[in-house]
Amino acid sequence: xxxxxxxxxxxxxxxxxxxxxxxxxxxxxxxxxxxxxxxxxxxxxxxxxxxxxxxxxxxxxxxxxxxxxxxxxxxxxxxxxxxxxxxxxxxxxxxxxxxxxxxxxxxxxxxxxxxxxxxxxxxxxxxxxxxxxxxxxxxxxxxxxxxxxxxxxxxxxxxxxxxxxxxxxxxxxxxxxxxxxxxxxxxxxxxxxxxxxxxxxxxxxxxxxxxxxxxxxxxxxxxxxxxxxxxxxxxxxxxxxxxxxxxx
Amino acid sequence: xxxxxxxxxxxxxxxxxxxxxxxxxxxxxxxxxxxxxxxxxxxxxxxxxxxxxxxxxxxxxxxxxxxxxxxxxxxxxxxxxxxxxxxxxxxxxxxxxxxxxxxxxxxxxxxxxxxxxxxxxxxxxxxxxxxxxxxxxxxxxxxxxxxxxxxxxxxxxxxxxxxxxxxxxxxxxxxxxxxxxxxxxxxxxxxxxxxxxxxxxxxxxxxxxxxxxxxxxxxxxxxxxxxxxxxxxxxxxxxxxxxxxxxx
DNA sequence: CGAATGCTTGACTGCGGTCAAACGATGTGG
DNA sequence: CCACATCGTTTGACCGCAGTCAAGCATTCG
Numbered sequence: 001x002x003x004x005x006x007x008x009x010x011x012x013x014x015x016x017x018x019x020x021x022x023x024x025x026x027x028x029x030x031x032x033x034x035x036x037x038x039x040x041x042x043x044x045x046x047x048x049x050x051x052x053x054x055x056x057x058x059x060x061x062x063x064x065x066x067x068x069x070x071x072x073x074x075x076x077x078x079x080x081x082x083x084x085x086x087x088x089x090x091x092x093x094x095x096x097x098x099x100x101x102x103x104x105x106x107x108x109x110x111x112x113x114x115x116x117x118x119x120x121x122x123x124x125x126x127x128x129x130x131x132x133x134x135x136x137x138x139x140x141x142x143x144x145x146x147x148x149x150x151x152x153x154x155x156x157x158x159x160x161x162x163x164x165x166x167x168x169x170x171x172x173x174x175x176x177x178x179x180x181x182x183x184x185x186x187x188x189x190x191x192x193x194x195x196x197x198x199x200x201x202x203x204x205x206x207x208x209x210x211x212x213x214x215x216x217x218x219x220x221x222x223x224x225x226x227x228x229x230x231x232x233x234x235x236x237x238x239x240x241x242x243x244x245x246x247x248x
Numbered sequence: 249x250x251x252x253x254x255x256x257x258x259x260x261x262x263x264x265x266x267x268x269x270x271x272x273x274x275x276x277x278x279x280x281x282x283x284x285x286x287x288x289x290x291x292x293x294x295x296x297x298x299x300x301x302x303x304x305x306x307x308x309x310x311x312x313x314x315x316x317x318x319x320x321x322x323x324x325x326x327x328x329x330x331x332x333x334x335x336x337x338x339x340x341x342x343x344x345x346x347x348x349x350x351x352x353x354x355x356x357x358x359x360x361x362x363x364x365x366x367x368x369x370x371x372x373x374x375x376x377x378x379x380x381x382x383x384x385x386x387x388x389x390x391x392x393x394x395x396x397x398x399x400x401x402x403x404x405x406x407x408x409x410x411x412x413x414x415x416x417x418x419x420x421x422x423x424x425x426x427x428x429x430x431x432x433x434x435x436x437x438x439x440x441x442x443x444x445x446x447x448x449x450x451x452x453x454x455x456x457x458x459x460x461x462x463x464x465x466x467x468x469x470x471x472x473x474x475x476x477x478x479x480x481x482x483x484x485x486x487x488x489x490x491x492x493x494x495x496x
Numbered sequence: 497c498g499a500a501t502g503c504t505t506g507a508c509t510g511c512g513g514t515c516a517a518a519c520g521a522t523g524t525g526g
Numbered sequence: 527c528c529a530c531a532t533c534g535t536t537t538g539a540c541c542g543c544a545g546t547c548a549a550g551c552a553t554t555c556g
Contacts, residue, residue: 152354
């Protein structure tokens with residue numbers, strides 16, 4: 001009998017096995033080691049789920065957001081210009097939060113909209129944990145902080161894409177980005193990963209027109225770098241995509 | 249005799265009058281009320297100045313930056329693509345910092361280059377203040393935090409510009425942004441404000457080519473929205489610029 | 497089954513990039 | 527002091543990536 005098996009009998013597993021860990025928890029756990037109590041706190045949050053459908057407004061913007069944790073589906077932070085043009089600032093996927101990190105107050109001033117059906121939970125306890133560093137939930141606090149740093153890193157990558165890359169490069173880089181994020185949350189399988197966005201949404205994120213997004217996706221598919229079916233995507237050659245994206 | 253005058257005699261002025269306050273201090277003081285001790289701490293930092301010329305590397309990137317406070321001149325955070333294309337992520341002006349805010353660790357992973365001649369100072373004391381919230385320097389800590397929030401806000405504005413605005417709109421918005429920043433630092437006079445950037449630098453910031461930056465600046469000048477001379481800029485009609493920029 | 501939504505394609509246009517050359521300002525060494 | 531080099535700005539000609547317009551398909555849904 002393996003020692004691991006003995007361990008498992010003596011004390012309850014401090015952290016649930018990844019197999020049945022929900023994506024949001026899995027993402028947080030990938031950012032910093034979490035104790036059993038910390039797992040439990042997040043689970044508590046996730047107990048009462050609110051489900052909204054695509055297009056719903058999760059946060060109107062203009063004020064600081066109430067703390068929420070995304071459990072399933074995608075949302076996006078977006079800004080609208082006076083004449084109706086829109087720019088998506090970033091996507092929120094399972095495990096991502098709004099209104100939790102004090103350092104993201106400015107980010108939380110922009111509107112958040114559900115891009116697909118979204119399950120979310122009240123994340124007030126997480127906001128408390130993030131605020132004061134003296135609790136027993138230091139691992140969780142670090143995970144939240146780390147989540148914010150990653151979001152900032154993605155913003156910078158996106159800035160470079162929009163400023164200096166063409167449609168082809170932008171799309172390649174963005175796909176890699178999404179893959180990496182969903183992989184952390186355990187949402188990437190051999191059959192690919194969920195990509196619940198219309199080409200219009202993608203256009204608003206990549207700073208392109210819908211028509212050109214379509215052309216670009218087709219090119220990627222033609223070249224065997226992207227497969228799309230039933231809202232799922234597969235990237236058969238990620239290293240090639242990375243070359244195209246200039247490792248951004 | 250006014251009570252203020254009495255106050256002034258009894259204890260030394262807690263905060264120097266703005267008239268002779270150097271720009272960096274003035275910016276910080278505009279972000280949060282600072283005590284005399286806090287002023288003094290910053291002054292201490294600013295005692296030993298290091299001067300570098302345009303083009304110098306203030307921070308090579310790839311690692312967390314050593315804390316520094318910009319006292320004079322402009323620097324920029326920039327990223328370079330494998331093929332040489334460059335994107336400037338943001339400018340650092342008097343009162344701005346690198347390597348100080350823990351929440352900006354990712355930002356501080358990119359290279360920082362002097363755009364003009366730059367005077368900077370060791371900001372390690374500020375990094376300490378920013379880190380622990382229990383010191384007597386709470387106002388300064390808040391100013392540093394606020395500075396970071398503003399930088400994030402500017403990143404988001406820039407993202408929208410690059411994603412959804414044309415050259416004319418981008419330039420207008422960027423000029424307003426610079427004006428607002430320098431105004432906080434007390435660097436805007438009737439004769440305008442310093443704009444120590446070549447058109448090539450501007451191109452790398454706005455995601456345009458040098459030639460097109462030139463054309464765009466000329467258009468703004470032709471329309472009486474911008475005056476440029478000897479490295480200084482004046483914006484005769486800021487409300488018009490704001491319309492063009494879509495208030496971004 | 498029609499209506500709505502999203503995807504796809506083609507034709508045309510235009511903003512902004514590229515290339516090239518000239519010009520002005522500044523600086524440097526003979 | 528001038529010849530020359532360098533750097534930044536300016537202008538013109540041309541081109542191409544991506545936007546716009548418009549129509550036709552494909553799916554989904556009531």
